[in-house]
Amino acid sequence: MSYSGKQSNEKWQDIIKEVRFLQKLRHPNTIQYRGCYLREHTAWLVMEYCLGSASDLLEVHKKPLQEVEIAAVTHGALQGLAYLHSHNMIHRDVKAGNILLSEPGLVKLGDFGSASIMAPANSFVGTPYWMAPEVILAMDEGQYDGKVDVWSLGITCIELAERKPPLFNMNAMSALYHIAQNESPALQSGHWSEYFRNFVDSCLQKIPQDRPTSEVLLKHRFVLRERPPTVIMDLIQRTKDAVRELDNLQYRKMKKILFQEAPNGPGAEAPEEEELTPCSQEAEPYTHRAGTLTSLESSHSVPSMSISASSQSSSVNSLADASDNEEE
Incomplete structure (x- = not known):
């Protein structure tokens, strides 16, 4: 920074x-x-080093997560939020890109650049598509508390289930207006369980007083349902395998391009395809990818950007002249 x-x-x-x-x-x-x-x-x-984010999982696999995987990721994020809220802290930027996975399979909240040390707060902070209505209206209608993170978690559940948050086809300013004025979003597909749909609906109660706290949601059947203890580890391993395949494919494509542009021209005999030895893969997997080591992130991922007219996945650090009283 x-x-x-x-x-x-x-x-x-x-x-x-x-x-x-x-x-x-x-x-x-x-x-x-x-x-x-x-x-x-x-x-x-x-x-602390983490392998990647829940957003990277979506980017690598190009499809939504399974419900049992969403439940495991959500449960870990909820435990982190319950801890923050118990200490009067607010994250204010919960989304798949800020939910990280570690090598041992732990789910961790990251990126606390928008966090508030004290609740209630009143700053216009976060990422537009994940913002709770009361954050958008805070400058006109007063303060908000940790329940804004619960709303953002509900939007994140939809993101993990549909690959994008609601209203993502709109520009950021239009989305903010719709969030504040329209009805709450919901899961679109009917194949999700009633537990999952109820959890999302509970998180996305428009009136903050009707929205459960993170502590209460830790007792919800969606996150407490029985699931294999290796869900996250299996997801990580499957994603690593997919990244390795993507990188090997990219390597082969690049090698072909370089060969075609060589002075000898396309008529020359192509060298035999090189393969990474199992030893080198185990010792330093993905070292041929710049800046990544045993990472879940695909080389096709697009980095996050600051808010602008052309950016829809950007964070808003503050669009108001006034800041939280606790941040002064």
């Missing part, structure tokens, strides 16, 4: 705020902070 240029002091204060927040976290379902290093007006936050 850079803190140079215009508003450098404000950027620096935001970094300090996030570091202080991260230092407070002590829970298996929240990502662990390791340290912060400053170099050339850039702050580097060192965090």
Whole structure:
């Protein structure tokens, strides 16, 4: 995170705020902070290593998760949220891209750049398609609490079940208007279980007072239903296999292109296809992919961007001049 240029002091204060927040976290379902290093007006936050996000799973497999997998991911995220809310904290940017998976198969909440140390809060913060109605209306109608994370989790469930959150075909500003003014979204397909549909409907109660807390939702049948203990580990392994296949395919395509552009031309004899030895795969899987080691993220993934007219998956750090009282 850079803190140079215009508003450098404000950027620096935001970094300090996030570091202080991260230092407070002590829970298996929240990502662990390791340290912060400053170099050339850039702050580097060192965090616990995770393989990838739930969003990466969707990107790699190009299809929704199975219901048992959604339940396992949701259960882990809920435990992290219940911990935050019990300490009067609000995440404010819950979405598949911020739900991470670790090597041992733990589900962890990540990216606390939008988090609030104290509840209630009133800042316009988050990612548009996942925002709760009361966050959008906060500047006009007052404050909100940890139940905004419950709404975002409900939207995330739809995202995992349908690959995109509701209203994703709209631009961000139109989506914000629809969230605030229209009825709550729901799962579109009828093949999901009644437990899952009820869980999503409970999370997406328009009136915050009617919406259950994260602690109450931990007792919901959807997340407590019996499932194999290896659900997350099996999902991780299947995703690793898919990434390996994608990368090998990309390697073969690139090799073919380079050969066709070689001086000898397409008439030259193609060299035999090289294969990675099992030993090298086990020792350092995916090292031929820049910047990734044993990662779930596909090389076809699109990185997140700041909010703009052309970006629909962006985070809104703050569109209001006023900020939370607790953040001053």
